[in-house]
Amino acid sequence: MKVVIIGASHGGLQAALTLKRLDSSTEVLLIEKRTEISFISSGIILKMNDMVDELDQVRYLTLEELEEKGIDVLLNTAVTALDPERKAVIFESQDGQKSELSYDKLILATGSNQFSTNLTLPSEDKVTMYKSYPSSVNALANLEKAQSISIVGGGYIGVELCDALKDQGKEIHLIESADSILFRYLGKEIASIIEKKIIDSGINLHLNESVLGFSDTDKELFVTHTTNKEIRNNYVIVAVNARPDTTLVKEFLDLNTNGTVRVNEQMQTSDPDIYAIGDVTSYPVRNSYRKSFIPLVNNVVRSAIVAAMNVLGQTINYNMTQRTTATKIFGCYIATTGLTADEAIFEGIEAESIFVTLPCQMPYLKVQEEVHVNLVIEKSTHKLIGGQLMSEKDITQSINTLSLAIDKETTLEELVTMDFYFNPAINQPLGFISQAAYEFLIKKYGV
Template sequence: MKVAVIGCTHAGTAAIINTAKLYPDAEITVYERNDNISFLSCGIALYVGGIVKDVQGLFYSSPEELGKLGVTTKMKHDVLEVDTDKKKLRVKNLDTKEEFEDSFDKLIITTGSWPIVPPIEGINLENILLSKNFYHSNSIIEKAKNVKNIVVVGAGYIGVELVEAFEMNGKKVTLIDAEERIMNKYLDKEFTDIAEKEFSDHGVKLALGEKVVKFEGENGKVSKVVTDKGSYEAELVILCIGFRPNTELFKGQLDMLPNGAIIVDEYMHTSKEGVFAAGDSASVIYNPTGKRQYMPLATNAVRMGTLVARNLVKNTTKYIGTQGTSGIKIYEYNIASTGLTEESAKREGLEVNTVTITDNYRPEFMPTYDAVTVKVVYEKESKVILGAQICSKTDLTQSINTLSVCIQNKMTVDELAFVDFFFQPHFNKPWNFLNLAGLNAE
């Protein structure tokens, strides 16, 4: 069995390692246009902020490691064309410029995503950078050394984490986003208010509800970011507007969502026999709505890549979907979310109720204790849980994984009230705060 893999970050690495272990006789060839694989891009802000000292720790595999499993990894090889019907692909060696053809029995598409770069005036000025791969992180660190004013465009997780890293390194930072709130895809206003106050208290300028209209420069370098409501000095600009799937090779050959994310079934099959897709190049089944959506998260990628390997020869393990569970630390606060927010549920046309509780997470007779705020979003009629958010100075974010399981299994908020959680004063109260959320629901 000849297996060709295009792209090798999270999903690709998971698919390759598991395929090699499950099918030791398979002939596996990986094509990767970069000269490194398996870079944990979610660690960029930690690297930029100096928390991660050795960048090699952000790589969790290598061509040498894959070679030990019998995998042929062709680095700096760009796949130019793919014919999914004839099961052929054309490849260019980026070092030698040589082009050649290869064939496959099974194709694994893990081409990932790429940052959205809007066609804004001045976008090509020097010192306007992206934040996605190993080279981007090195450029950001190098350029940031000698500048004072940094503007981050885009207030999703990556943008927010970079803002904190820059501020903690003594930079004057402005965060711009066209939306009225930061991280609005993941959190409702009660939680983004906390995060925004933390940034303001640390001297970060928040320019929210502002759309970038142009970049101005001096001597070819960016000097100012102009929005529809103001302008901001900038010696360095990081674009964190979002991602789109790298799937141009397959347009017209495979079924896709409107944004280009490849549609896969529960076994990671695309619309063509023998062709699989996983990770940021593919869509996911989003359990709170039951719809196929685009959700580029490393957690989704490694699960999907593993499932590709398991289902490569025959259907063995179903994809059970995702809740889009995620977490972030902003200064002292630990924040996490899963499923739909109240705002996103209403955008979906769903009738929902919510319950929000704030309580000390463990008994007040203990020497220390912190408040925790939990919000649960649930369907009005059925009371089935659709989403949840949590925030506390003590790291209680693992509780959001519990609520992710609740959503996965279509539990109701009434059932949450009486779930069996242990009690020990070091850790919690007789009524766990998740139970309290259920008890306090309408």
């Protein structure tokens, strides 16, 4: 069987590797329009925090490693059209030479692009998107020399950039159109703690503000116009507006209303010989009435595994997503999964939530740490539908417990009585997840 994969980022690579591991005789060809493969877009954060020596190291695999596994790769090659009736891929190399090849199965892993329908962006030495390796290289150079920087978007990339820049003596502005940072992932309680840390670090936080445009003043400075202010900058990073890249298939594949490619549980499109994975499609969200565009790598990789196995006849369905995430910013670990209380209202769920701050250790230990816990439940069933954790202690693995609990429709009562370990040198007898559920029950039933 010959499988062609368009796109050599997270999803394309995982699909190719899975195909080869399942059946080494499968002919696998990756086609990538860029000059590089497998770059992780958050690599700029790792480099700025001195977690890697070189930005170019932030990759899953090298081209040589892929070829050693028997995977063929075409770089600097733009797919210009698909002919699903002939099962043909038409492409153009960097030197302008046009060619085509056939496939038995095709996996679309074209990912997402950043764009704005409203803003005219100045040159890349003033305003930069962040996703690709070349733009990240450019951003690093410009961030180093700029003294006044605006970051557009208070999601993970924007907040992580602020954290990396906070001690460099620069004037930093974080601009977010919503009324809180990380609003898709955090409830107001934990978000407000992080917002205070951002402000206390000297960063200018602009909530409920949208960027309207940019205007030049001179060679060094230009103005970022928001709905409330005019900010004089040397440099701006735009960390918003990721959208699915469906250019090749939007004329002949069924699309969802949000512009993503429609797939079934096996990641198969309306053409049975074409599969779509990663940011180009939408995912079913637990406790949501609709599929959503969720550009998270964990979803991308899982969808790639599902597609590859089904391509080779091993039926496996994509499970729901809880949008489970984690990061470390401003000295704190943050982890989230499921719906926030505000999202539950939007989904038409009558929900309740509790926010508690709990000790991690027994009180006699010299080292004392605390964790902030926010749990969201469906009111009628006590079923857990969302949770967020924050602590100076690394509690990120515990969010996987909450994600599994949401997936299995676990109730508060079950969380309290579930068998978790206790060690008097490490934790509390109930553990902070069970303790938070216990506090929720006391709040509900106490007199």
